[in-house]
Amino acid sequence: MLALRAANAAVEESDTWFTRCRGGERVAAVFFVYLAVLACLQQISSVKIVLMFAVPIVIIALGNLETIHGRRWTSYLRDWLASALILVAYWEIDWLATGHYLTNTQNSWLVWDRAILYQFGLKQAVESMGPVGPALLEFCYMLLYLIPLFCLLMIYLNNRRPLVDRFYRVFFLGALGVYALLPLIPIQSPRLFLAGEDLPIYLSVFRKFNVFVLDHFDISTSVFPSGHVGVAFGSFWGLFSVLPEKRALWGTALALALVVFAATIYGRYHYAADGLASIGITTVAWRISSYWGRND
Numbered sequence: 001m002l003a004l005r006a007a008n009a010a011v012e013e014s015d016t017w018f019t020r021c022r023g024g025e026r027v028a029a030v031f032f033v034y035l036a037v038l039a040c041l042q043q044i045s046s047v048k049i050v051l052m053f054a055v056p057i058v059i060i061a062l063g064n065l066e067t068i069h070g071r072r073w074t075s076y077l078r079d080w081l082a083s084a085l086i087l088v089a090y091w092e093i094d095w096l097a098t099g100h101y102l103t104n105t106q107n108s109w110l111v112w113d114r115a116i117l118y119q120f121g122l123k124q125a126v127e128s129m130g131p132v133g134p135a136l137l138e139f140c141y142m143l144l145y146l147i148p149l150f151c152l153l154m155i156y157l158n159n160r161r162p163l164v165d166r167f168y169r170v171f172f173l174g175a176l177g178v179y180a181l182l183p184l185i186p187i188q189s190p191r192l193f194l195a196g197e198d199l200p201i202y203l204s205v206f207r208k209f210n211v212f213v214l215d216h217f218d219i220s221t222s223v224f225p226s227g228h229v230g231v232a233f234g235s236f237w238g239l240f241s242v243l244p245e246k247r248a249l250w251g252t253a254l255a256l257a258l259v260v261f262a263a264t265i266y267g268r269y270h271y272a273a274d275g276l277a278s279i280g281i282t283t284v285a286w287r288i289s290s291y292w293g294r295n296d
Contacts, residue, residue, distance in 0.1 A: 021063035022078075023292065024168025028085045029056035031176040035092055038183055048095050055088065079164050083148045085172070089179050090227055094219035096183040106193050109271040113190065116265060116272055117198060126266050131202040137263035138206035140256055144228050147256055151239040154249050163242045170289045171238035174282030178230030181277075187224035189214075191268040198268055207267070214269070225277035226270045232257035233279050237286035
């Protein structure tokens with residue numbers, strides 16, 4: 001009897017405002033606090049700092065509210081809306097832009113990129129079938145932010161919905177780990193750093209759309225590490241963590257991530273170093289998350 005009471009007391013003690021949030025939500029909340037602290041150090045406007053601190057408070061408050069008073073439909077809605085946090089995080093990083101870039105580093109990485117494009121034949125391989133290859137790369141790049149939703153849908157369809165939070169833990173730990181470095185390493189996109197150089201020879205409708213979106217909605221803080229590659233590989237590792245036996249599914253996610261990586265180099269959206277760093281960070285995040293909640 002005493003042991004049972006002690007166990008119940010331990011459960012009640014662990015049931016706090018922070019633990020009522022899902023693991024992925026806690027990762028996101030910590031990340032947003034980190035951004036707010038960086039904003040204070042940069043001394044940006046007080047209004048923006050207040051808004052940045054408000055984001056993790058809202059995440060925690062809504063998580064607690066849904067956990068305590070939620071219904072089945074609110075739990076489902078919570079699953080799907082969580083993916084929107086990645087866009088909130090990305091756009092919030094733009095408030096930390098300084099406009100100063102590491103020019104010498106960019107020149108060094110440009111040498112590596114040109115070796116990949118011309119000496120190792122990436123550009124020739126992509127353009128070997130005319131406009132088809134470039135259009136395919138741009139199409140996959142355009143669909144990037146649907147990849148997490150695709151993974152979530154596959155988790156639902158395979159009756160693994162109780163493991164949605166495992167997916168988000170891996171995904172957020174990887175993608176937001178990539179985002180965390182963007183304000184610290186200011187690198188300009190190669191298509192802007194050397195405008196007009198090394199660009200694709202085919203201008204597909206998908207290319208036009210991607211460039212329009214980047215010109216009007218992208219951030220100017222940095223491109224290192226690659227947020228696109230971080231989201232793509234974070235999604236892959238998250239799906240692999242939940243459905244390791246479904247090789248066709250996580251294999252598709254991996255193929256999409258690799259195509260996105262190639263598209264960032266070929267389209268001059270990123271340097272190869274940007275994507276490689278993101279692959280490394282998301283892989284480490286996956287390994288770290290494998291020790292978190294092994295029994296869930």
